[in-house]
Amino acid sequence: MFLDLQNITVRYPQTSSPAVNAVSLQLAAGEIGVLIGPSGSGKTTLLRSIAGLEQPQVGNILLDQTLLDGPNVRIAAEQRRIGMVFQDFALFPHLTIEDNIGFGLRDLARPQKKLRVAEMLELVGLIGSHDKYPHQLSGGQQQRVALARALAPQPRLLLLDEPFSSLDIELRERLAYDVRQILKQANITALMVTHDQLEAFAIGDVVGVMHAGQLEQWAAPYALYHRPTSRFVADFIGHGVFVPGRLVKTANGLMVSTALGELHDVNDTLPDYSTQYFDVLLRSDDIVHDDESRFKATVVRKTFRGADFLYTLRLEDGPEVLALVPSHHDHAIGEAIGIRLDVSHVVTFPATS
Numbered sequence: 510m511f512l513d514l515q516n517i518t519v520r521y522p523q524t525s526s527p528a529v530n531a532v533s534l535q536l537a538a539g540e541i542g543v544l545i546g547p548s549g550s551g552k553t554t555l556l557r558s559i560a561g562l563e564q565p566q567v568g569n570i571l572l573d574q575t576l577l578d579g580p581n582v583r584i585a586a587e588q589r590r591i592g593m594v595f596q597d598f599a600l601f602p603h604l605t606i607e608d609n610i611g612f613g614l615r616d617l618a619r620p621q622k623k624l625r626v627a628e629m630l631e632l633v634g635l636i637g638s639h640d641k642y643p644h645q646l647s648g649g650q651q652q653r654v655a656l657a658r659a660l661a662p663q664p665r666l667l668l669l670d671e672p673f674s675s676l677d678i679e680l681r682e683r684l685a686y687d688v689r690q691i692l693k694q695a696n697i698t699a700l701m702v703t704h705d706q707l708e709a710f711a712i713g714d715v716v717g718v719m720h721a722g723q724l725e726q727w728a729a730p731y732a733l734y735h736r737p738t739s740r741f742v743a744d745f746i747g748h749g750v751f752v753p754g755r756l757v758k759t760a761n762g763l764m765v766s767t768a769l770g771e772l773h774d775v776n777d778t779l780p781d782y783s784t785q786y787f788d789v790l791l792r793s794d795d796i797v798h799d800d801e802s803r804f805k806a807t808v809v810r811k812t813f814r815g816a817d818f819l820y821t822l823r824l825e826d827g828p829e830v831l832a833l834v835p836s837h838h839d840h841a842i843g844e845a846i847g848i849r850l851d852v853s854h855v856v857t858f859p860a861t862s
């Protein structure tokens with residue numbers, strides 16, 4: 510693996526629990542990894558330790574099979590050849606775009622430097638902007654320059670910490686897609702931190718969820734969404750609620766019975782057959798509005814999201830669930846509507862109570 514973190518623990522002085530606790534993860538060359546998780550879960554600390562700005566007390570960091578941090582080994586940050594783009598991506602306001610991008614290329618002769626800057630401008634789609642100043646560019650364009658500046662010295666790894674957080678939401682979505690294309694074209698290995706799940710899914714080949722210093726799951730976006738391995742990940746990713754389920758053995762195998770009907774094909778998802786009671790994860794896209802259904806639920810809340818409504822619905826016997834329903838089905842709060850399950854991947858955890 511190109512980036513290999515082995516059991517990294519980082520503890521700040523005078524703190525009771527480690528900011529990063531026994532984290533291991535791998536990225537293949539050219540892969541993009543994204544870390545998400547609540548505030549304070551250790552994402553930035555992990556990134557900073559890879560960059561050499563924090564020193565892990567335990568564990569090894571390997572890049573391209575070279576040990577950067579380990580027992581009695583510590584390669585200085587400036588010798589790691591790791592590029593960084595941080596949230597405040599400050600460009601030098603008094604330097605042109607060309608000089609901003611060429612800033613880290615002091616060792617190159619002038620013609621090579623010009624060539625490299627031109628390549629970078631082409632890569633980020635800003636040909637012709639070389640003699641402009643940062644204030645003459647939009648926020649999104651400035652962020653592309655920051656990316657070009659970080660990529661120009663040909664780092665072995667690129668680290669991005671909330672690179673879009675100062676941009677407005679619409680711009681962020683467009684830029685997320687563009688940044689993935691740019692990183693893939695540059696064939697660079699990258700690790701990014703974001704708060705935004707959709708951004709993580711749009712950019713990452715692999716996404717990791719951090720919680721209280723630990724990496725709860727490190728998986729492809731699809732697996733993270735459909736096969737969360739912990740309750741925390743199931744809860745953190747997507748709109749989900751847990752409803753009680755009971756294991757039932759039938760002649761045709763196992764099934765889980767819930768207030769919204771039965772779920773089959775559960776055999777490979779049940780972690781512990783000795784338990785009879787489970788909590789079943791139901792996401793808003795697992796529940797379909799169906800007037801014909803025998804299961805009725807009352808609309809408690811509704812959020813208009815353009816193409817659909819996100820309804821919060823209360824079932825007759827208590828639990829609330831979420832349902833994403835096309836927005837031409839406009840139901841009033843208090844109204845009872847028919848719903849049924851349409852679950853392609855059943856996710857269960859042992860019941861907490």
Ligand SMILES: Nc1ncnc2c1ncn2[C@@H]1O[C@H](COP(=O)(O)OP(=O)(O)OP(=O)(O)O)[C@@H](O)[C@H]1O
Pocket residue numbers: 521522524528546547548549550551552553554555
């Ligand atoms: N320099 C520091 N000294 C002491 N504790 C720190 C320091 N930097 C961070 N911490 C603590 O380490 C933990 C992890 O912080 P970190 O910034 O890595 O989290 P994060 O997931 O990046 O958070 P956010 O999403 O808010 O940026 C937090 O409890 C934080 O208070």
